[in-house]
Amino acid sequence: MSKGRFITLEGGEGAGKSTLARALAERLERAGFPPRITREPGGSVKAEAIRELILSGRVRSYGAFAEALMFSAARIDHIDSLIRPALERGEWVICDRFIDSTRVYQGVLGQVDAKLLGELEAVTIAGLMPELTLILDLDPEIGLARAARRRKPDEAVDRFEGETLAFHRKLRQAYLDIARAEPRRCAVLDATLPAEGLAEAAWRILRARLPIDAES
Incomplete structure (x- = not known):
């Protein structure tokens, strides 16, 4: 069986990661590559339980490092339960958020020591x-x-959407800094593009960087 590939999507609130994940999965399926969409925090039963705890804000009072520990606990179960097995089966895993979110939210913004x-x-x-x-x-x-428009009338603002605009501006810059520091792994997409245009731009990057037939 061919090797699975691991792709992650990162960015701020309302950037369109979930929509893009579905679009890329459809393109991969048509090209003959079995896709698997997942997310963080979450993706496995235990990790989804931790997700609910974090996004409710109940961990916030314990500080950014405690949040990082919770995210890490969820990530370990997610990797062991879903990501590694899927890759070993030859699936192409598309994950909505991964390590860069922890680096940005808890590291840069939460000021947890980088080392x-x-x-x-x-x-x-x-x-x-x-x-x-x-x-x-x-x-x-x-x-x-965008995030406010998609929220249901009875749905509370989650732990991170409720942060200040200044917080979210720093978050945006932190992601761009990661992209500049790791250009071989990262690519930046203009999320103001319509969903179809964004998906096409992302697909071009996948074809250029991963083993996908250029005619797919």
Whole structure:
């Protein structure tokens, strides 16, 4: 069986990661590559339970490092339960958020020491790095407005959507800094594009960087 590939999608709130994940999965399926969509925090039964706890804000009072530990616990189960087995079966895993979200939210914005966070990351992922990370870049005012429109009337604002605009601007810059620091792994996409245009731009990057037939 051919080797599976690991692709992650990153970016701020309302950037369109979930929509893009579905579009890429459809393109991969048509090209003959079995896709698997997942997300973080979440993706496995235990990790989804931790997701609910984190996004509710109940962990926030314990500080950014405690949040990083919770994300790491969820990630370990997610990797062991879903990501590694899927890759071993030859599936192309598309994950909505992964290590870069922890680096940005808890590291840059939460001010958890970079060396400490790096050591925690190394233990958590045990060498499982994404082969390609697509960073969806968007003005946070636009992203937050999108997130507000999609929220159900009775749905509360989650832990991170409720942060200040200044927070989200720093978040955007932190993602762009990661992309500049790791250009071989990361590519930045203009998330103001319509969904179809964004999917096409992402697909061109996949074809250029991963083993996909140019005519697919």
